[in-house]
Amino acid sequence: MRTRSNSAPRQGCPFPAYAHHRPGGSASNLTGRRFREKELLTVAGRGQGSDRGSESQSDYVGRFRAGRLVDNRPQSLDAWRVTMASPDVAAGVASLLGGEPVEWETTAEDSLEVLTDYDTVRITVEGPSAVQARMLLFGYKGQVLHDCDGARLLAPEADADKPCGCPESIEERRLAAKSGRGPLPSIGIGFKLAEKPALGRFRFVSSSWELAKTVADFQRALTETDGPTTCDLALELVELTTASGVAVRYRKTGRPRTG
Template sequence: MTQSSAARAGRFHQGRLSDGRPQTLDAWRVTTDDADVAARVAGFLGGEPRPNEGTGGAGLAYEVLTSRESVRVLLDGPDAVAAHMVLRGSKGIIHECDGVEFLSPEKKKGQPCGCPPLLEDRKLAARNGRGPMPSIDITFRIAAAPALGTFHFMTGSWQMTAQLSELTDALERVGGPAVCDLAMELVVYTTKTGKGVCYRKPVVTVLGSPGTVAPEPRPTAEPTPAPAPCAPRRKARPAPEPTTPSTPESSPLAGVDTVLLRRAAQVLGTGDHQETVIAALSEIVAGSQQAAELARLREQVGRIAAIAEQALRGRDSSLT
């Protein structure tokens, strides 16, 4: 899969950095250097153009926090999806491959990379700092305004990595520009320790060729609220933005963080670093709610105990 070389109008993001702190969002964020593009994106996808104070946008001047969890886009065939695996060290990239063969350095290009064939084994190697992680770049145009130019979305999602073959096959079957939905799909699950977790994963759904797909619905004021057991929807929820990660070799701090994440994963029963951070943050966000709920339950238990005690006393007195 090769990456489109067309000029890009901007980027789509699932998160942002605010005051140096990473946040994940419940609707797409778009960054661009063109004020007119920002205004038109806001018109099509909701939100208001404003100076890009959230960084994480490669220095692009404007951002739009849209109201869309899903955006209808045009992908120009399988070549619109570029994917490789990257492992970074203190001096830069030390391993780059497509999962089968090396892509760099030049002297190793085309040689077997040695990555495990199974995705779960690759995740385990990456989690232990011994293997590369996904780096996916999707190039597209907004279906409602293709003349704006091309945008791109970059992710390190393992879930999307697992779906790449299916995605490229579907794009190949269309045989030309394909209408797709680029969505932030809600994931809700319970960890091995019984803790509820929810987050959003990127998903691309191929709908068909232009002219065969219904127009996209008009934007709404707010995204649809998340179902239980997720906490009430917030405009932003602290969590790491899906960027190409560093490895323990990059700095002493990264090594310490990796150790802490492994310990947290054991406590929370999560499968990888991203799920661990999300689960931990879910616990923090829900902390005050859990405290209030616990106090309420204690009060109810106390009342039940008092009623039971009175009933037992009444029974005992009736037997004498």
């Protein structure tokens, strides 16, 4: 597996970028903070179009993903998967990161995918506005039942800015979500590929609780940098064998590393 980054100094990266790859694996690391995601496929994206007064799906040319569905079952990947609508963008991603543009089954506009050869990609984040955090609860038909920023409602418009009623602590929120009564994190990060910024802006979306704990710190760190921040977006898979001998592969959210 290859790493698409170099040893040149990072410009204003708030945390030291690092990445490693374990055979067969993937989890995410952004700007030197490792976020091992429990979810193979994140829930976010379904609510992206409802960002109040902010960016919409059309602001991005593609999305970086850590997994895919095979026979309706989630499958983790060794390297980044990128989906997009434009054949030109697909060709540009393939020329930089390897892989071939192919069509995949979806009802969304990003009907092309590239299974790249890289588990680490150098990216440029413009600033704190490129990071959007919210809490979303979906109904069984996929409709948004709750949309907030953890303190105040974001939608519907008539209820915007009213207190959302979510518990203050992350652990209480996690328990509420586990019981089906509370929303899950939906954190989106917009960025450009450092080696091909002309391709446009891409997006990575996570429902990691650990990222939800630290996203405010991440945004503040981006505020303190002078200009765009160049970092590494990386994948790492967690694999283990239980005491009963069952092999398990999953993405686990770990504490951020800043050095």
